[in-house]
Amino acid sequence: MRVITFLICFFGIHLVVNAQNKPNIVLLFADDAGYMDFGFQGSKVMKTPNLDKLAKSGVTFTQGYVSDPTCGPSRAGMMTGKYQARFGYEEINVPGYMSSHSALKGDEMGLPLDQKLMSNYLKDLGYKTAVYGKWHLGNADRFHPLNRGFDEFYGFRGGARSYFAYKNPTGDRKMETNFGQYEEPNHYATDVFAEKAVHFIERNKEHPFFIYLSFNAVHTPMEATEADLAQFPNLTGKRQQLAAMTLALDRACGKVLNKLKELGIDRNTIVVFSNDNGGPSDKNASNNKPLSGTKSNHLEGGIRVPFLMSWPKEIKKKSRFNYPVVTFDLLPTFYAAAGGDLKDLKDINGVNVLPFVKGEKEGTPHDILFWKKETRAVVREGDFKLIRFPDRPAELYNVPNDVSERYNLATQYPDKVKDMYQKLFDWEMTLERPLWLLKRKFERYDVDRMNQYRKGWEPYPENLK
Structure with a gap:
């Protein structure tokens, strides 16, 4: 009986200490x-x-x-x-x-x-x-x-x-x-x-x-x-x-x-x-x-x-x-x-x-990231971000150098655009079809809202290349 009592107390204390250690x-x-x-x-x-x-x-x-x-x-x-x-x-x-x-x-x-x-x-x-x-x-x-x-x-x-x-x-x-x-x-x-x-x-x-x-x-x-x-x-x-x-x-x-x-x-x-x-x-x-x-x-x-x-x-x-x-x-x-x-x-x-x-691992947690909303979609790979639109050609930005996304690099890096575009499509092929869909007018609203609140499409400055 003493052994059973000891074991019960031991495991009870262990559980309490373990619970307290959890953040x-x-x-x-x-x-x-x-x-x-x-x-x-x-x-x-x-x-x-x-x-x-x-x-x-x-x-x-x-x-x-x-x-x-x-x-x-x-x-x-x-x-x-x-x-x-x-x-x-x-x-x-x-x-x-x-x-x-x-x-x-x-x-x-x-x-x-x-x-x-x-x-x-x-x-x-x-x-x-x-x-x-x-x-x-x-x-x-x-x-x-x-x-x-x-x-x-x-x-x-x-x-x-x-x-x-x-x-x-x-x-x-x-x-x-x-x-x-x-x-x-x-x-x-x-x-x-x-x-x-x-x-x-x-x-x-x-x-x-x-x-x-x-x-x-x-x-x-x-x-x-x-x-x-x-x-x-x-x-x-x-x-x-x-x-x-x-x-x-x-x-x-x-x-x-x-x-x-x-x-x-x-x-x-x-x-x-x-x-x-x-x-x-x-x-x-x-x-x-x-x-x-x-x-x-x-x-x-x-x-x-x-x-x-x-x-x-x-x-x-x-x-x-x-x-x-x-x-x-x-x-x-x-x-x-x-x-x-x-x-x-x-x-x-x-x-x-x-x-x-905590510095136990170096580098980035994600080599590549994706976003998608119907035809609109994004792939970010390293510093580069490709945005696919329903109403214009895809655009490419170097995010750390251009956080406001003012300078479209698509024409400077056509091979990168092609490669990232393909990776985006390959990822999309792994997805389920949407379970529900918005009325089309809200897609127009989202695109118009984006146009209103963006910095603009400017030539890329030579000193930022």
Whole structure:
């Protein structure tokens, strides 16, 4: 009996120590933010002291990308660790935008159930899991977060809603607490999401946890509190609204970061901050400078995003990583940090970036990267980026030398254009057909938006060759 008691105690202590060694993971994810609209990115207008402090505590990815320039597909890629077009999630899933002949419509558009998510993998490793805020990966019950590896949910299933309580909410705008129970926020939603996350941390501080804090800030509608607006008396219109909403976003992130520090668990917590796509400058007055383009197109302003990672126990302060990384790298990175065997991750495209960040591996995590939206597509190989358009010849840019994509090199490097074009086509042949399709008019809208927010097609200067 003494031997049995000893073994029970031994293994119990082992499990507790092992659990405590696993890092907590907090993913702070913004919506539609501009590349330049944070202090740590160089903004002199926005007030983001908490995120600026987070940037100093770890690594800034100077070439951080998403796998798609729109909300739903970007999130699908991040949560599965792979190109979402591989399983047909190529288009944004917004009911009412779909072609009348689309294969799936309405609530049927969601992340396929045969895809295992970040939450599933971490739950398998013993993590408590929660998501707060915007879901946008399917409205039908079978796509619900609680059916996709999350233990707790407070948020809304769709892509956008008011930051204040609705009197009579309907459809995917309703604020839901767990499954099928509804609770509208009693104050500004950005703050409420953070408060829910803080309560989750307090209840699970003795256990490894994963929180996906999926803000809808700073997506439209442009709504801010009077107190936050008052912090920007020199701004007007949407730009003032955006600054106030960004201030609230930063404050919400600060609540979570401060709680981690208060509980003494900040050193062994991985915190990531990023954004789902480039800022839609024409919709929310966001600023993507020095990048060309906006949300929904494949210029850098549509796919390059602010991207921070902090883990004080493992990552050096004030680090910078200058090679391309993608948000779908987060799944293998989190899984490896949590003690998982990367061999368990079947058929993903993401890479564990920690060895690169810590200097244990040299070079770039990705030799080649792809993006696709119907006819429009991109391949990035090394420093070169080829963009294929539906209405003009392909263009070629050297991204590190020309981050604003002003100087088309296609005529200077015709063989490279041909080679990269072929690689793009070969990759496309590995993809599934899209599960749903947008009305054609939205493709025209995206191309027109790109033309409005690009720097121009200029001859390449001799001194930059």
